[in-house]
Amino acid sequence: xxxxxxxxxxxxxxxxxxxxxxxxxxxxxxxxxxxxxxxxxxxxxxxxxxxxxxxxxxxxxxxxxxxxxxxxxxxxxxxxxxxxxxxxxxxxxxxxxxxxxxxxxxxxxxxxxxxxxxxxxxxxxxxxxxxxxxxxxxx
Amino acid sequence: xxxxxxxxxxxxxxxxxxxxxxxxxxxxxxxxxxxxxxxxxxxxxxxxxxxxxxxxxxxxxxxxxxxxxxxxxxxxxxxxxxxxxxxxxxxxxxxxxxxxxxxxxxxxxxxxxxxxxxxxxxxxxxxxxxxxxxxxxxxxxxxxxxxxxxxxxxxxxxxxxxxxxxxxxxxxxxxxxxxxxxxxxxxxxxxxxxxxxxxxxxxxxxxxxxxxxxxxxxxxxxxxxxxxxxxxxxxxxxxxxxxxxxxxxxxxxxxxxxxxxxxxxxxxxxxxxxxxxxxxxxxxxxxxxxxxxxxxxxxxxxxxxxxxxxxxxxxxxxxxxxxxxxxxxxxxxxxxxxxxxxxxxxxxxxxxxxxxxxxxxxxxxxxxxxxxxxxxxxxxxxxxxxxxxxxxxxxxxxxxxxxxxxxxxxxxxxxxxxxxxxxxxxxxxxxxxxxxxxxxxxxxxxxxxxxxxxxxxxxxxxxxxxxxxxxxxxxxxxxxxxxxxxxxxxxxxxxxxxxxxxxxxxxxxxx
Numbered sequence: 001x002x003x004x005x006x007x008x009x010x011x012x013x014x015x016x017x018x019x020x021x022x023x024x025x026x027x028x029x030x031x032x033x034x035x036x037x038x039x040x041x042x043x044x045x046x047x048x049x050x051x052x053x054x055x056x057x058x059x060x061x062x063x064x065x066x067x068x069x070x071x072x073x074x075x076x077x078x079x080x081x082x083x084x085x086x087x088x089x090x091x092x093x094x095x096x097x098x099x100x101x102x103x104x105x106x107x108x109x110x111x112x113x114x115x116x117x118x119x120x121x122x123x124x125x126x127x128x129x130x131x132x133x134x135x136x137x138x139x
Numbered sequence: 140x141x142x143x144x145x146x147x148x149x150x151x152x153x154x155x156x157x158x159x160x161x162x163x164x165x166x167x168x169x170x171x172x173x174x175x176x177x178x179x180x181x182x183x184x185x186x187x188x189x190x191x192x193x194x195x196x197x198x199x200x201x202x203x204x205x206x207x208x209x210x211x212x213x214x215x216x217x218x219x220x221x222x223x224x225x226x227x228x229x230x231x232x233x234x235x236x237x238x239x240x241x242x243x244x245x246x247x248x249x250x251x252x253x254x255x256x257x258x259x260x261x262x263x264x265x266x267x268x269x270x271x272x273x274x275x276x277x278x279x280x281x282x283x284x285x286x287x288x289x290x291x292x293x294x295x296x297x298x299x300x301x302x303x304x305x306x307x308x309x310x311x312x313x314x315x316x317x318x319x320x321x322x323x324x325x326x327x328x329x330x331x332x333x334x335x336x337x338x339x340x341x342x343x344x345x346x347x348x349x350x351x352x353x354x355x356x357x358x359x360x361x362x363x364x365x366x367x368x369x370x371x372x373x374x375x376x377x378x379x380x381x382x383x384x385x386x387x388x389x390x391x392x393x394x395x396x397x398x399x400x401x402x403x404x405x406x407x408x409x410x411x412x413x414x415x416x417x418x419x420x421x422x423x424x425x426x427x428x429x430x431x432x433x434x435x436x437x438x439x440x441x442x443x444x445x446x447x448x449x450x451x452x453x454x455x456x457x458x459x460x461x462x463x464x465x466x467x468x469x470x471x472x473x474x475x476x477x478x479x480x481x482x483x484x485x486x487x488x489x490x491x492x493x494x495x496x497x498x499x500x501x502x503x504x505x506x507x508x509x510x511x512x513x514x515x516x517x518x519x520x521x522x523x524x525x526x527x528x529x530x531x532x533x534x535x536x537x538x539x540x541x542x543x544x545x546x547x548x549x550x551x552x553x554x555x556x557x558x559x560x561x562x563x564x565x566x567x568x569x570x571x572x573x574x575x576x577x578x579x580x581x582x583x584x585x586x587x588x589x590x591x592x593x594x595x596x597x598x599x600x601x602x603x604x605x606x607x608x609x610x611x612x613x614x615x616x617x618x619x620x621x622x623x624x625x626x627x628x629x630x631x632x633x634x635x636x637x638x639x640x641x642x643x644x645x646x647x648x649x650x
Contacts, residue, residue, distance in 0.1 A: 046315055046319075080310055087306075090277070090299070094284065107296075112294075113368065113371055
């Protein structure tokens, strides 16, 4: 069973990585979803998979049965799912807002915060006088 | 219970300021909350300095099972510095942050961020470290987008995307670590993993955590999110991020790679060393190529992170002292430089170097306020940055890594160059707009925090002794994980481990 889960984790990571590298914001987010599920499954498998009794303390005893499933990874995954869900909701809203204000979801075209050609450094910036002939030539 | 207060105080403040966010009262509550945070940090630091490291078990569960809070000198000092930055940022935000941003919840989000930061400093459990990272991350997402401007949204996309990838690596690493060790308490992990450092699962988790913390600390090559985003929000927010967020990554590296993984051995150290040097060099070269005050400063954060990681990578006691000293100094200086950038923008009307100038004539006071943190960052004696760099370079010379020392010195020089660039463009040359007058009067709520932090820089520089002693003692506890174990799991456990280790050493020697 561990092998199946391990293969599934690998499959999800591969799919996630593929989607994230496609250069589109929405695909990037779906890639993140796959990756976060892969991480959760990984934790699940790392807690050992057993066909066992539920992790309840039997009546009259002070500890769970030795064969009980490990409850801790499940608690960890639950926390991770909740956090991941909140972050994903935020990221989707952000993606929508980005599409609204930037007009694109292509990651390469989103350069509002880092313009491609920064102005020349001030040390070399002697303002070149735009002569009449040059302006005419440009036109 | 004093361990809980640095987390609870900002939490309460965040809730109250959220409720009061549309009133002017929010500012006062926020300021009160940050002063209380600083106070609780100081009490904690005093308790730790006099009584040694302390731990508290949440919910009454015994150590390896419950959630542990732990404070040694390093954590307590980091909480104090976070408190100092918080007070400065809140005072500065009074004028700098727009009314709209305050109404959306600037104060609440800032304190939520502080909850995450202080939680990360104080936790003794690696899964909780993940949770505190998330708290910090979510709050920083909010702070980054509350302005809603076009470039802010774009910056947030990159910041959110890349940080989420790092977070997932962190989570996966924690999962693998749990699978290998069966525990998540850092003290317990130290005992369980003591002689299993070369197992594949342990190495895999170490690699994932290195990636995650490296990305959080903006190390080469996973720093791209930082210069893309730090120049877009309000200056108070930029300063808060610059001072604290990356440092939490460095703190996590320092903590996890001394307590959980044996920092000295294995494949981690060479990676850290090369990564640190490349971070220093690439960061400073990036800064030299920029033309916008805050983007220059953002690239400098990356470059300076390299020095701190270098301290961890060298892993000698002196190098760790250097890393800790650098951490203390850098938080104060960097917050201050972003504050000054805000005043430059206010006075000269822009952040782009070729659109500003003439500030030396317009405001000599601002010029002095800029020079102190700028020269400190570049490492000019007698300011705080000189001692920080001096210790790191000394440590790398002692480790006989000549090329590392050379790189550190060269990077300091280029740092000085790019600070000169800001100086020449913003202060020295005339304003490109000939009609430019003096600009608006600088509000006292903006100059006061800068002046206080500048005075602190000078004090650290002139009287580096006490802070060096604190850094030294912090490094001593950091390099003795069994002291950590002793506080968290009890003296008997630590004694047994010590005896076992002495026995194995004896056996190795006799062979």
